[in-house]
Amino acid sequence: MKYQSQKVAYWFFATCMLLLALQIIYGFIMAFAHVGFDVLHPWIPFNVARATHTNLLIVWMLTGFMGAAYFIIPDECERPIYWPRLAYVQLIALVVVSVTAVIGFHFGWWEGRKFLEIPRPLDYLVVVDVLLFVANIGMTIWKAPKITTTSIVLFFGLLMAAVLYLPGMIPTDHQTHDSFWRWWVVHLWVEGVWELIMGGILAYLLIRLTGVDRELVEKWLYVIVGFTFLSGILGTGHHYYFIGTPSYWLWIGGIFSALEPLAFLGMAIYGLALAKKGGRNHPNRIALFWTVGCCVMAFVGAGLLGAAHTLPQVNLFTHGTLVTAMHAHMAFWGAYAMLILAIITYAMPILTGRKLFETASATFAFWATNIGMIAMTVAFGVAGVAQVYLERRAGMEFLDVQRELQVHFIGLILAATLFTSGVIAFIYNFIRYGWPVGDVEETPSSGAAVAAPAE
Amino acid sequence: MLSKSAARAFFLSGTLLFSAVFIWLTVDTFQRIPAQTNAGDLTESVVRGKHLWEENNCMGCHTLLGEGAYYAPELTRVYDRRGPAFIGQMLRDPEAVYPGQRRMVTYDFTDEQVADMVAFFEWIGRMDLNGFPPEPTIGIAAAAIAIPGGKRPEIFSQVCTACHSLGGVGGTIGPALDGVGDRFDRGYLMRWITDPQAVKPGTKMPQLGLTEEQRNEVVIFLSKQREAGL
Numbered sequence: 001m002k003y004q005s006q007k008v009a010y011w012f013f014a015t016c017m018l019l020l021a022l023q024i025i026y027g028f029i030m031a032f033a034h035v036g037f038d039v040l041h042p043w044i045p046f047n048v049a050r051a052t053h054t055n056l057l058i059v060w061m062l063t064g065f066m067g068a069a070y071f072i073i074p075d076e077c078e079r080p081i082y083w084p085r086l087a088y089v090q091l092i093a094l095v096v097v098s099v100t101a102v103i104g105f106h107f108g109w110w111e112g113r114k115f116l117e118i119p120r121p122l123d124y125l126v127v128v129d130v131l132l133f134v135a136n137i138g139m140t141i142w143k144a145p146k147i148t149t150t151s152i153v154l155f156f157g158l159l160m161a162a163v164l165y166l167p168g169m170i171p172t173d174h175q176t177h178d179s180f181w182r183w184w185v186v187h188l189w190v191e192g193v194w195e196l197i198m199g200g201i202l203a204y205l206l207i208r209l210t211g212v213d214r215e216l217v218e219k220w221l222y223v224i225v226g227f228t229f230l231s232g233i234l235g236t237g238h239h240y241y242f243i244g245t246p247s248y249w250l251w252i253g254g255i256f257s258a259l260e261p262l263a264f265l266g267m268a269i270y271g272l273a274l275a276k277k278g279g280r281n282h283p284n285r286i287a288l289f290w291t292v293g294c295c296v297m298a299f300v301g302a303g304l305l306g307a308a309h310t311l312p313q314v315n316l317f318t319h320g321t322l323v324t325a326m327h328a329h330m331a332f333w334g335a336y337a338m339l340i341l342a343i344i345t346y347a348m349p350i351l352t353g354r355k356l357f358e359t360a361s362a363t364f365a366f367w368a369t370n371i372g373m374i375a376m377t378v379a380f381g382v383a384g385v386a387q388v389y390l391e392r393r394a395g396m397e398f399l400d401v402q403r404e405l406q407v408h409f410i411g412l413i414l415a416a417t418l419f420t421s422g423v424i425a426f427i428y429n430f431i432r433y434g435w436p437v438g439d440v441e442e443t444p445s446s447g448a449a450v451a452a453p454a455e
Numbered sequence: 456m457l458s459k460s461a462a463r464a465f466f467l468s469g470t471l472l473f474s475a476v477f478i479w480l481t482v483d484t485f486q487r488i489p490a491q492t493n494a495g496d497l498t499e500s501v502v503r504g505k506h507l508w509e510e511n512n513c514m515g516c517h518t519l520l521g522e523g524a525y526y527a528p529e530l531t532r533v534y535d536r537r538g539p540a541f542i543g544q545m546l547r548d549p550e551a552v553y554p555g556q557r558r559m560v561t562y563d564f565t566d567e568q569v570a571d572m573v574a575f576f577e578w579i580g581r582m583d584l585n586g587f588p589p590e591p592t593i594g595i596a597a598a599a600i601a602i603p604g605g606k607r608p609e610i611f612s613q614v615c616t617a618c619h620s621l622g623g624v625g626g627t628i629g630p631a632l633d634g635v636g637d638r639f640d641r642g643y644l645m646r647w648i649t650d651p652q653a654v655k656p657g658t659k660m661p662q663l664g665l666t667e668e669q670r671n672e673v674v675i676f677l678s679k680q681r682e683a684g685l
Contacts, residue, residue: 038558222465223466225466233477
């Protein structure tokens, strides 16, 4: 790597691995509860497992984005992190806050608002922590000799993610207002500014891995994030169909969210075309697998499967069923989990100085997780469609329908086992890389000379 | 061919334009929400119910307005579907209402808190939700078999059908009630729904907490369920 201070990224990535493993454990608790094995119910009832599962997801993804930024921004801007020690403080604070939140969930300390369960006092700490992070990245860019489009897009994605956390903290007494603001956070994150972050990280990876000209990559980056906001902002309307908001959202949400796959289609074409066009044969081929895989799976999971139930005529029946879980799993996996695993796979040889590119475990991790996730999505999808027909169309009682669906959850557990074996292989590979050594590469630029000393 | 600065201009102008439209629609929506959701009926009790809903993370299992988790029933229209008696019993002792089924956390709600939750569900159930949740249009509900005894009493449809079916409509946790009037007389049925444990110790049939009047209504209706009644 170029600068000693980039080493902090390793610790963010290690935290990701730990939180991902925990997230999967809670997923299994819920899947087993669905087939009737709920022995943990007295200690971890479903709503605790659910809050823990989704919040661990959000936290490990934010941790991954931060690690990625601490790795990418110095490289792009050609200067070390402005406050290297603050990066460590900020990581420790984030871990302490999220561990406190997760433990708190088990004792009923939460907000009970889907995805935003973190209790209010901790919300403030999260905001402060993210603002410290944004300030650190911002100062690094501000003081840099060179400012690239990729780093600016990444920075604004991270800044807006912090700002858009705030609407979720507006106190309300009205359920519709509550939902309305909650989607300002959740939707404008995952179908808005997180895609800016995604675009920035993808552009960086594609430039490094394929060797395609930066001007070309960054031009299309603007076009793709342009489409993201063009469709995604008003696409928030697909959450406003049935919550007590005016019916014009059926039109607006329907039309604009039907356009949302375009941004993801753009990303898929972008990834595939650049990988094909790239003249450079980068030795870290598995990182390119994850990068291109991310583009493709994001298009299928977030784009196509989202579009499959986003039209109001369809959503009327699928809203609030397992069809949503089907879309959510592959969307988060494709768009954000694979992206973070891609940057980790790219960064690890550079951080640790070990070149474990094409190991069997790395290849297994890629295929097992992806095939496992596709199979999980199919299991959720079949269960969801069956639920729609039996419960919504035929009017069977909820619990009777759930009994019919148990067989699909056995399928889900089998698929999730394959997925988990892939994640274990990924983590095994991560551990095999060993500690970050922080060898600073010799560069003719001013970079190495300016590099901060090791912590 | 598109230049980078043109691409940037596309991104910036699109984002600004659509953000502005979105904020304008948000303002308009907030002006229309009160009429659509009967905000005037938002009593203190309803608000307390809403906060109870959040403090206990009910949407960690249930959905409300279709939002939440998919482990437990959709509750948007639960006030109409199950009625206050059933909701109250469920909140006090869920495992007694659905014995041996998927478990719900038992909350130690006071009577006032139960009333707050019921008020909250009643308010939610009256919102104009642009057609959600849809009425079942095919299969079981639409093809319900004709039954004797006239119209089903409301309390029967709300409480009994959670577990029992009649004419093909209702749950399958307890036995079907078709022809139940042939098997039991009114006195037995009354003793049974008043205190199931006294009639058959160890039965899974819960005590329903119905009023005298409601029990009478159900028993009269059930005793008309005879094969020859049609």
